[in-house]
Amino acid sequence: MSTKLTGYVWDACAASGMKLSSVAIMARLADFSNDEGVCWPSIETISRQLGAGVSTVRTAIAKLEADGWLSRKARRQGNRNASNVYQLNVAKLQAAAFAHLSDPDQSKSDPSES
Numbered sequence: 001m002s003t004k005l006t007g008y009v010w011d012a013c014a015a016s017g018m019k020l021s022s023v024a025i026m027a028r029l030a031d032f033s034n035d036e037g038v039c040w041p042s043i044e045t046i047s048r049q050l051g052a053g054v055s056t057v058r059t060a061i062a063k064l065e066a067d068g069w070l071s072r073k074a075r076r077q078g079n080r081n082a083s084n085v086y087q088l089n090v091a092k093l094q095a096a097a098f099a100h101l102s103d104p105d106q107s108k109s110d111p112s113e114s
Helices: 001-010 020-032 042-051 054-066 088-099
Strands: 068-077 080-089
Touching: 001 020, 001 068, 001 088, 020 042, 020 054, 020 080, 042 054, 054 068
Parallel strands: none
Antiparallel strands: 068 080
């Protein structure tokens, strides 16, 4: 589990305009990942843990891959398919998180204005 990547996801993904379901999937993948962003949970595991449909998870992962947030590689175990290996784009997550954190307009609810 990479708390560093999980933090990057929460700081970067929603601020980038990502759909909530995709943010949740990225956060779950980050939870499974090592610090290099590598993990291999099954689609069914992600679906069950998030309470989302399998097709929703597959569609979101395809969009995340197309948008450059992650890459995936299919695996096989003998004649059987195994779960994909996912590589989160750590550089993109880090850059987006730091850009969001340095944005002076990031908080619309500044307590000093109350």
